[in-house]
Amino acid sequence: AQKVTQAQTEISVVEKEDVTLDCVYETRDTTYYLFWYKQPPSGELVFLIRRNSFDEQNEISGRYSWNFQKSTSSFNFTITASQVVDSAVYFCALSEGENYGQNFVFGPGTRLSVLP
Amino acid sequence: DAGVTQSPTHLIKTRGQQVTLRCSPKSGHDTVSWYQQALGQGPQFIFQYYEEEERQRGNFPDRFSGHQFPNYSSELNVNALLLGDSALYLCASSLMLDGAEAFFGQGTRLTVV
Numbered sequence: 001a002q003k004v005t006q007a008q009t010e011i012s013v014v015e016k017e018d019v020t021l022d023c024v025y026e027t028r029d030t031t032y033y034l035f036w037y038k039q040p041p042s043g044e045l046v047f048l049i050r051r052n053s054f055d056e057q058n059e060i061s062g063r064y065s066w067n068f069q070k071s072t073s074s075f076n077f078t079i080t081a082s083q084v085v086d087s088a089v090y091f092c093a094l095s096e097g098e099n100y101g102q103n104f105v106f107g108p109g110t111r112l113s114v115l116p
Numbered sequence: 117d118a119g120v121t122q123s124p125t126h127l128i129k130t131r132g133q134q135v136t137l138r139c140s141p142k143s144g145h146d147t148v149s150w151y152q153q154a155l156g157q158g159p160q161f162i163f164q165y166y167e168e169e170e171r172q173r174g175n176f177p178d179r180f181s182g183h184q185f186p187n188y189s190s191e192l193n194v195n196a197l198l199l200g201d202s203a204l205y206l207c208a209s210s211l212m213l214d215g216a217e218a219f220f221g222q223g224t225r226l227t228v229v
Contacts, residue, residue, distance in 0.1 A: 004158075035217070043204055045159070045220035091158055103149065103172050104218070106158030 002027045004094050004107035012113045013082050021077045021110045023092030029053075032096035034068065034075045035104065039089045048090075051075065082114045118143065120209050120221035128227045129197050137192040137224045141209030147171075148190040149218065150182060151206040159206055165190050166212050194226075202228045 036048040093104040151159035161174035165184035208218040
């Protein structure tokens with residue numbers, strides 16, 4: 001069975017602090033994709049990153065970075081020097097089986113509040 | 117280039133009624149998926165349409181049905197509405213390719229009273 005856990009329900013930080021959002025997943029497949037999406041108050045889910053199960057390289061994109069570790073089934077997301085505009089709900093998602101990336105299992109989300 | 121558009125934005129229905137939600141995919145996309153997001157929870161997969169057929173389905177009752185048209189747009193129909201159907205309904209479009217990212221619309225907020 002596939003499952004995504006985001007243990008942190010809500011996080012509050014002060015602007016310019018670094019913050020890490022945790023994601024732990026469960027899957028029986030050896031081939032799968034992991035995603036992070038951001039959901040601002042407008043409701044639209046905004047794609048942040050995709051990582052396939054064969055690529056454990058960490059990635060940095062501006063203030064965002066991701067740490068993928070298959071050994072611990074974790075795909076954590078770090079925002080460096082957080083800004084008020086980063087305030088949103090962040091979802092980790094898993095896609096496995098055929099048509100990867102089409103059918104997501106989402107975690108419950110982590111609500112991030114960045115205070116000025 | 118328009119992204120994924122959904123209509124209506126908000127909707128209020130009475131228990132027992134039927135509702136139809138609409139989605140136009142991002143230009144060039146051929147696959148549409150629907151998700152239900154209850155308040156404070158992550159989205160849950162309802163079903164996916166490709167080539168006008170339902171290709172995958174999540175754990176939702178038959179009251180939830182859909183359709184995809186030749187222009188790739190899609191409808192989600194829910195019959196015999198229950199109070200528990202109140203949620204944000206999100207449409208996602210993508211290409212039928214491994215690892216293709218999905219683009220989401222802003223959703224339709226359905227309230228059942």
